Amino acid sequence: SAVISQKPSRDICQRGTSLTIQCQVDSQVTMMFWYRQQPGQSLTLIATANQGSEATYESGFVIDKFPISRPNLTFSTLTVSNMSPEDSSIYLCSGRSGTNEKLFFGSGTQLSVL
């Protein structure tokens, strides 16, 4: 099983600032995804991080607000830009190895925006 590490694990930020979350996988994965989990809610898919090309965003999420990079098969970043209190959530990175059906998740980044 792949192990996914996220940094930071939590942060408190001021509105209007940006935060970049890093996701490191201990082995190569074919697909990486970013999810958001708002307080008391289920997970919502933000985007699929594509290696070497622009991420594929889900409806309601845009690149200007959530720029994503994926320079190689083991690393991705998600930036939450121009933050507001409504961005306070847990952000989760996940990965899929090969054609395996399993999806692995990091433990998430708890973001609070004041």
Add this chain to the structure above:
Amino acid sequence: DAKTTQPNSMESNEEEPVHLPCNHSTISGTDYIHWYRQLPSQGPEYVIHGLTSNVNNRMASLAIAEDRKSSTLILHRATLRDAAVYYCILRGLGGSNYKLTFGKGTLLTVNP
């Protein structure tokens, strides 16, 4: 994406079996049935998946109805560590379009 329906919450006693139901009446013939669980303050964890036949692994069993319109996740002996939100998810085979859409899930409480 085909939708799933799960009870909001269920309760069980420790060391007893737990049957977590999931309805997916609009499932298509190529949809995989996935189950994940999320323990408090952790990311989701894969539990099991299946297509048509029942599946067993070290964590749980997945029983799939013959018409595939419902499935049941079976925890054979619940422990306090099994208290979590359990998500039933359909994963469609759309070319390279692999993605998992999480619903609200079932909050499982395990009583000592």
